Amino acid sequence: MGAIDEISRTIKAVRQARGLSQRALAESAGMPQSHISRIENAGVDLRLSSLTEIARALGLELTLVPRKTVPAVRSIVGSTHVGTPSLMVVARNNDIGELVKLADEIAGQNSSAKEATQIKSLVHDLTRLAITESSLGSMRRAIDILDSTRADPKRLKEALSSVRALRNALAHAPAEELRQASRPAYSLEDGDD
Amino acid sequence: MGAIDEISRTIKAVRQARGLSQRALAESAGMPQSHISRIENAGVDLRLSSLTEIARALGLELTLVPRKTVPAVRSIVGSTHVGTPSLMVVARNNDIGELVKLADEIAGQNSSAKEATQIKSLVHDLTRLAITESSLGSMRRAIDILDSTRADPKRLKEALSSVRALRNALAHAPAEELRQASRPAYSLEDGDD
DNA sequence: TAAAATTATTCACGATAATATATAAATCAA
């Protein structure tokens, strides 16, 4: 399945998900409806300008990413899988950033609770660790729990253990995964795929 | 500054980062060298097939992602210099991978020297740490020294201390930098939202 | 400086994206 097929499939899927008719999309992208139809069906090898116009009209963004980072990315977006979502790195960083913010906020609101300061300290240590794919689940869980803890201090203990779980997940990440994560973004002459 | 300009800029930047000549890239992508030149300089509105071939030859992948998943990019990357951040990520990943390979090779060649095993152990620990921009200098230095150590075992001590320096650089990275540790390889930004 | 490699430019030409306009076919609602 070539890149063109995948792109056209994505365009169609997103357009329908947005509830747009071909005509509406065409107008928004500044091209005839017939062209949208051909692109979606007839495997048109469209030009970059057309692609970016359509992408813009659909609220999508075109990105070039190192191939090795793509597989891990698919797990991040989940529900609305469009093509090959590839901003995992951003997601991870956002996660870490959010975690730090949440931990700080909780520590501020519960300065007397030792769990809160433990959480803060743990999370700050986490920022030094490389994030692995297998830890993304623990990451999400920790974020969710910390988030709800802001409004419900009774969950402090639960939050602490979720952060500990995340720390352990990162600390004990499989060596293969780490090696893979640090693999050359574009290896010197790979005939893979 | 349109998407086409940015794509061409990125292609050129990544090609040079990989040490490829236009001819080498052209051959790998299955097109004449003159076309690469025109693409890099003359703002050609290239077709999707050409773009994906070039991307593949460069180890990159073209993807469409929801703009909502790109909140950090715009603020981080700014509007002008887009070529560099991608090379950063790539360089980082290559560096870690190369470091591991070098360390393993040195440990294999000098199995009796305790410095060699220390180097290997240290480097493997490094893979758990997030790579920061401010540590790239130490990273380069370590790679260079380890590289020359392969042929000149007398430099083992020097190599060990360079790896230690790198470890320290990573361990004491500014917290602010850590939150932005690995950025998206590259993002085509399209003006408005 | 001279030679070699890399990059930029030129030209003719085929292939095809893209346009504009129409209309047939399919889908859906009343």
Add this chain to the structure above:
DNA sequence: TTGATTTATATATTATCGTGAATAATTTTA
């Protein structure tokens, strides 16, 4: 079914990508 909307297809025309081959211009290297 009927009518309305959406989608697919048709035709002619224009614009330009991409090829191929050659060469000029530039940069790198010895």
